[in-house]
Amino acid sequence: MKAVNKHTKIITAATKVFAQKGFFNARISDIAKEAKVADGTIYLYFNNKFDILLSVFEEEIGNIITQVKKLLAEETDPRKMLEIFATKHLTVMKKNKHLAEVIQIELRQTNKLIKDYRNNKFSEYVNIISDIIKLGQEQKIYRADILPGIAKRAFFGSLDEISRVWNTSLETNYTVEETVNQIIKIFLSGMLTQAKAC
Amino acid sequence: MKAVNKHTKIITAATKVFAQKGFFNARISDIAKEAKVADGTIYLYFNNKFDILLSVFEEEIGNIITQVKKLLAEETDPRKMLEIFATKHLTVMKKNKHLAEVIQIELRQTNKLIKDYRNNKFSEYVNIISDIIKLGQEQKIYRADILPGIAKRAFFGSLDEISRVWNTSLETNYTVEETVNQIIKIFLSGMLTQAKAC
DNA sequence: TAACACTGAATGGTGATTCATTTATGTAAC
DNA sequence: GTTACATAAATGAATCACCATTCAGTGTTA
Structure with missing residues (x-):
């Protein structure tokens, strides 16, 4: 599994989740589930929730x-x-x-x-x-x-x-x-x- | 102190606080402080935070x-x-x-x-x-x-x-x-x- | 076996909401 | 006009659910 793939997967998932729930109602776990990665994985690619946005x-x-x-x-x-x-x-x-x-x-x-x-x-x-x-x-x-x-x-x-x-x-x-x-x-x-x- | 006054005061305060911080970053205590009432007082006039909005x-x-x-x-x-x-x-x-x-x-x-x-x-x-x-x-x-x-x-x-x-x-x-x-x-x-x- | 990617349960801070208590207002009786 | 009682309005500390972030541990690759 290449890093680039996971980065993109998270961005795509985040776009979807932010759109559906709005930034503040979106949970990191929602994005993680959508991207099919663990919650913690997201923090290997982004500093924090806002950084994803x-x-x-x-x-x-x-x-x-x-x-x-x-x-x-x-x-x-x-x-x-x-x-x-x-x-x-x-x-x-x-x-x-x-x-x-x-x-x-x-x-x-x-x-x-x-x-x-x-x-x-x-x-x-x-x-x-x-x-x-x-x-x-x-x-x-x-x-x-x-x-x-x-x-x-x-x-x-x-x-x-x-x-x-x-x-x-x-x-x-x-x-x-x-x-x-x-x-x-x-x-x-x-x-x-x-x-x-x- | 008339009820009408307090209702209006809360609306005005909420407008200001929502504008400055955004709905999700605004705390009820911020609105309460701005309106010079207690946190609990707000719930005598509104059902919840969203209702204020x-x-x-x-x-x-x-x-x-x-x-x-x-x-x-x-x-x-x-x-x-x-x-x-x-x-x-x-x-x-x-x-x-x-x-x-x-x-x-x-x-x-x-x-x-x-x-x-x-x-x-x-x-x-x-x-x-x-x-x-x-x-x-x-x-x-x-x-x-x-x-x-x-x-x-x-x-x-x-x-x-x-x-x-x-x-x-x-x-x-x-x-x-x-x-x-x-x-x-x-x-x-x-x-x-x-x-x-x- | 070292370096790296990944996991997900545990932590800790936050803040909306509640509610026991206090304060203010009204009213009736004397 | 003052005391007593009743009702309403207001308070703010305590509760508790939530969730971003961390990190000790597991798996994988070279």
Whole structure:
């Protein structure tokens, strides 16, 4: 049995357990059982419970960032780029609900607990959006009077809230495609009718 | 000493403590100390720790709903109505950071723990947004192809993410006015330049 | 046989909740 | 207005279940 395997097994198990029970309600023994290792084994790979949570972020969000950046590298139109980001984000969150919940809920708890945990993967992820917007502004495709720092939060917040609801509520579940379609419509062209907009 | 006073004192104290430490890290004794009552006294007014959290929501969000609805009743233009909602939301969240954090973080935990807690104040609050959008669609001011159920999440998610960052990060803090201005710009007219939009 | 990986029962700190007791408030009788 | 009694409100130390973490011991590999 290789160490790498066990490390990954624990991360995967922890993601699942944290998502189901939340960080504070999750017991180390739950994670151990899920990963099929002894309780003590977990402490050979992680310093403590909180350290497991941080590792979940680093690794899982890191993966998403890599994937998104790869997709974006093949596109030059900033309009399409936002669409790609939205599609990738929503697809991942819809497919991996455990991870989605951990990111949505626990990451926030964490950000509060350790405010000095800067330069984190999460910031890096959200900054992809503002980079796209800045690129679009240079190309005169996006309006110059949009502040990328606010727009990135608005865009990410929209995606995040929508995928959050997918996990918790009984509300109608639109497809990723329909949802992206709506989001892009709103963020690129706005909600006003043509008559009013022009 | 009237009972009403003590109830309110505990709610206020709990809001503060939950915001600072998070629900799970908050001790009953912390709340008791903050409210200047004995630990046991809290159990004369609430069934348990979780019950306190629910009460914080019900009462605090209920207040905001009342205020927003009152403001909206005096306006008929759906464009202005969204602006009013955004301004009120961001103003409250900026002024009452304790409440803001509790809503942003704890409400989500809670929604997860008790999925049957439907018909809650939170839903009522977010539905104000979709009601405005539907009204605007009837008046042909908002595009008919916007789905109010998605747009409300996008709009709320944007506000929520922006105010969340106000509480946690060191990022530049825009004023409520500037922020509302940007949000309204994006949601009503979109991010494309005029040339591209028309 | 040494080095290493792993195990899981035992430990110890924590903190929600309880409840015997105290304090405050009300009320009736004189 | 004061004493006595009753009821309600408040207290906070004690209880006890919980669970993160440890570590002495077992198994495995080289």
